[in-house]
Amino acid sequence: MKETDTRDFGASAVNVIAQGTQLQGNMVTSSDCRIDGALRGNIESKAKIIVGRSGVVEGNIKCANIEIEGSVKAESLLVTELISLKATANLIGNIETGKIAIEPGAEFSGNCKMRNNRPVAPQAAQPERK
Numbered sequence: 001m002k003e004t005d006t007r008d009f010g011a012s013a014v015n016v017i018a019q020g021t022q023l024q025g026n027m028v029t030s031s032d033c034r035i036d037g038a039l040r041g042n043i044e045s046k047a048k049i050i051v052g053r054s055g056v057v058e059g060n061i062k063c064a065n066i067e068i069e070g071s072v073k074a075e076s077l078l079v080t081e082l083i084s085l086k087a088t089a090n091l092i093g094n095i096e097t098g099k100i101a102i103e104p105g106a107e108f109s110g111n112c113k114m115r116n117n118r119p120v121a122p123q124a125a126q127p128e129r130k
Contacts, residue, residue: 035050
């Protein structure tokens with residue numbers, strides 16, 4: 001009798017694009033992804049993306065978190081939580097994120113828009129001038 005594999009790999013699986021691998025096309029994933037090779041295309045992930053030191057991405061990125069050690073060239077990076085640029089990172093593109101961390105030595109060229117989810121503190125009433 002053949003045994004059926006009922007394990008759920010989706011929640012814990014990590015996609016890896018190894019160094020020396022070149023992909024062209026869009027990628028959609030619900031799990032973490034590490035890129036040490038080259039990807040020319042857009043990436044959409046509900047999880048974390050890591051662009052390793054040898055990794056190169058040319059395309060728009062939409063994800064929850066991203067850590068960049070390598071090179072990314074994109075029109076837009078939409079990161080719902082945290083973008084982390086390591087000292088070896090080279091990023092060209094416009095960022096929209098909740099939080100950003102940039103190590104000394106990282107190169108970034110583009111615009112950054114921060115979404116502030118904190119409540120706005122009420123301003124004290126100003127006395128009227130006469």
